[in-house]
Amino acid sequence: MTLPDHARYTWGGDEFLVVEIAPDMSLEANFVSNSIAVGLEQRDLPGIVDICPANASLLIRFDPDELPHTELERAVRELETQVRQVSGGVLETRIIEVPVWYDDPYTRETAERFREGYHQDPSGTDLDYAAAVNGLADAQEFIRRHHERPWIVSMVGFVAGLPFLFQLAPQAEQLEVPKYLSPRTDTPPLTVGYGGCFTAHYSVRGAGGYQMLGIAPAPIYDPDRRLADFGDFSVLFRTGDIVKYRPIDEAEYREIQAQVDAGTYRYRQARVTFSLAEALADLEGHNRSLLEALDVA
Known part of the structure; x- marks a missing residue:
């Protein structure tokens, strides 16, 4: 562009x-x-x-x-x-792995309460709709496309600690999903949602209009700063952070929640250099270098 x-x-x-x-x-x-x-x-x-x-x-x-x-x-x-x-500026930043329980029962139940009059397709789930509007085979393909490439935090705000993320993907392969026709009055805390070309990671419970994909087990906003990742600030994400979502099942979701309750959970992360020139010239290659840094962390 x-x-x-x-x-x-x-x-x-x-x-x-x-x-x-x-x-x-x-x-x-x-x-x-x-x-x-x-x-x-x-x-x-x-x-x-x-x-x-x-x-x-x-x-x-x-x-x-x-x-x-x-x-x-x-x-x-x-x-x-x-x-x-x-020419070809660089950003010294970090990559953070964020576990997500996709297609979880909490966002499913919430979505069921806000179908008629709120959603474009009351007959299915948010994930089904997201897959359909992107011409994908099913919800599982949308989930795979969502977590296989990293994301960059483009801004933080609107609600305390809530990041908006833009996927590092070729423009032709960008996922795009309309928001709800009318916003919900309820969204579970730590919901991972999608609207337009952005992922929004809801920091707290509240209203919202993004399609709900899943839920995360660990906080991204910790006003009491109980966890070590919030030692210097109550908000986890900063603009320019790179995020890699990792799918988990219910058992791991419960395990991470227990670590959060015990105050021992740490996000897996590594320092990386994001190069705009390299990303524009070879996005997939630059993505691999970012993910490799996380693999050795």
Whole structure:
């Protein structure tokens, strides 16, 4: 995908700057958004309150009494130019393995309560529908396609600790699934859902409209920071993280839950370098290198 030559800058009142990199999500747009966010954080300008990178844009909140809006815009435009001039940028990040019990009874039961008037196909399951709209043989093929390639966390937010993830797959093989016709008023915590081209990993119980694929046994938001993976922050995922979903059965789901209750569970993870140039040139090869790092962790 070719990005626009320049981002679109707009102001939200006196305290917010919105930078729209592109109108659509792509690896290139997301990389530019995250790179600007990292660069702005490293500059440590006085008056920056928060930096929120999103799929193809970022939102910056600032204190205009400490940082004039003209100075902020000049700094961000300089960073945008630098980021775009770098050919084949890299991101030092991590790959995390996330176990998922696909086609579990909890999301199935919830889906059954929200069929008529909520869902496009009340006669089947969310997984059946996801497979059908993608022209796949059955739900098991959709599950395989969902977990066989890694994902990149394109943004975190909307609900505390909730990540949106974009699969590292060729555009022709991207899975796309419409959201519910009308949002549910209930979604089990740690549901793994799908809407548009994104996976959403629900951090807490609540409303939602993504098709439900399965459920994870370990928290991704731990406000009490009981588990070692949350030692420095209550949210597991950060933008730019790479995620590999791993299918598990009920027995392993219960086993991991017991480890969580005991405070001993650790996510399997490794440090990796994500290269935009390598991903665009040979996505499957770059995916293999990412997964190999996890295999030796």
